[in-house]
Amino acid sequence: MSELAAGEPDRDYTVLGADAVYNLDTLQLRGEFIQQTVGSEAGSTIADGEVTGELDFTAWYAQAAYRLPDTKWEGVARIGDLDTPNADGNRSQWSVGVNYLFANNVIIKAAYTVDDYDDNAIDDDERFNIQLAYGF
Secondary structure: OOEEEOOEEOOOEEEEEEEEEEEEOOEEEEEEEEEEEEOOOOOOEOOOOOEOOOEEEEEEEEEEEEEOOOOOEEEEEEEEEEEOOOHHHOEEEEEEEEEEEEEOOEEEEEEEEEEEEOOOOOOOEEEEEEEEEEOO
16 A cells, blocks of 8 residues: 555545536526545544544535626626535635636636635635636
8 A cells, every 4th residue: 555645545536527608698607516535544534633434525616707798897606615524614605706808818807705604603704806817
């Protein structure tokens, strides 16, 4: 058995995912679902030290973007959800934003995002992001 990191033995890792995109004129709908399973191994633990077997992660998102006709402006709304083996990490997320397309491969994005944690003892995370992206 090879060691991946100190004390971390080999294990199975399975990923199942699907994504879809639908374009209708200036409206784009997209979404993705992914499920990951990390196989069990004697002595496996999660962040709080609890011994566990298989680790399952599930996430999805759905997004709608509408580009204003004859402009370079686009409004975007997105919702999503993440379930982890450690309940402290489970959360839903929503985001609204605006994009400006300088060219087909250059865009600036501004978005307000809220992470709503299932565990009420964890404060929700709110943030405003600005991103400049270049594709090639």
